[in-house]
Amino acid sequence: MKLFYSPFHTFIHKVLVTIHEAGLWDDVTFVPTYPFKNREGEDQGDAYSIAALNPLNKVPTLALDSGQVVYGSQAVVECIDSMSKSGKHLYPPAGPTRWDAITRLALADTMFETTVMLVMEGWNPEENQRIEFFEWIWPKIIRGCDSLEAACKQGFDGFDIGQASMLHAISYMDFRVNFYDAKDPLYPDFDCFDGRPNLKAWWEESIQRPSVTSHYNRDFEGDDSAAFLQKNVQEVLAAQGAIK
Ligand SMILES: N[C@@H](CCC(=O)N[C@@H](CS)C(=O)NCC(=O)O)C(=O)O
Structure with missing residues (x-):
C-alpha cells in the first residue's frame, strides 16, 4: 500500500505512528506530497497534486494495493489499525x-x-x-x-x-x-x-x-520528487483500472 503524506518529520505524524505500532512499516511505500506547493502562485503548478486520487487533494491519503483509496486521517488510521500485524490495536473495544x-x-x-x-x-x-x-x-x-x-x-x-x-x-x-x-x-x-x-x-x-x-526529527531519506509522486498516482489509477 502507498501512503501519500507530507514528509516533514519535525512533527509527529499520527498516521506514521499508527503504521509503526501496527507492524506495517515495511508494507508501506511512503510517497512524499507537498499539498501547498499546488497553491496558486507557486511555481510547481499541479506537480504535487493527488486530486486524481482524493478530490480534496489533501494528505494523508492511503491507497491500498487493490486501488481502493482511503482519505481523511481518521479513516486512514482506522483502516491501518484494522490490518495490524503486530497484535497491537490502538482502538479499544466498544465501551x-x-x-x-x-x-x-x-x-x-x-x-x-x-x-x-x-x-x-x-x-x-x-x-x-x-x-x-x-x-x-x-x-x-x-x-x-x-x-x-x-x-x-x-x-x-x-x-x-x-x-x-x-x-x-x-x-x-x-x-x-x-x-x-x-x-x-x-x-x-x-x-x-x-x-x-x-x-x-x-x-x-x-x-x-x-x-x-522511527521518524520524529529524522530526515526523510527517500525520493520526494514530483516525478516519483506522479508515478505512484499512476500506479494506483492503474490498479483501479482507470488507465491502461
Ligand atoms: N481533516 C483532514 C485534514 C487534513 C489536512 O488538512 N491536510 C492538509 C495538510 S496539513 C492538506 O493536505 N492541505 C492541503 C489543502 O487543503 O489543499 C484529515 O484529518 O485528514
Missing part, C-alpha cells in the same frame, strides 16, 4: 475506554487543524491578519490543552489512537513556531506544557516510543 480514546482523537485532531488554520492566517501580510480569527481559535486550543492535562493526570491504560493524535497536535504547535517562524499576535510564547505537568510527563515518556523515534 467507555473506546469513546474516551476516539473523543481525544477528535479533540487533538481539531487542535491540529485549527493550528494549521493559524499557520495559513499567518501567511497573510501582518496588517491583513484578522485578530478576531486568532481570538476565536485560541480558546479552543487552550481549553483543549487543559482537557489533555486532565486526561494525562488520570492516566491511560496503554497507548491508544487518542494519544497518537495528541502527539501529532502538540508537536505541530512547535513546528508552527519553528518551521514557519510564526509570530502569534496573542500568544507569541505559548508553551502547552506550562502549568501542565502531567501533559509534560506523558509527552516525555511517549516520545520515546519506537513508533515516534
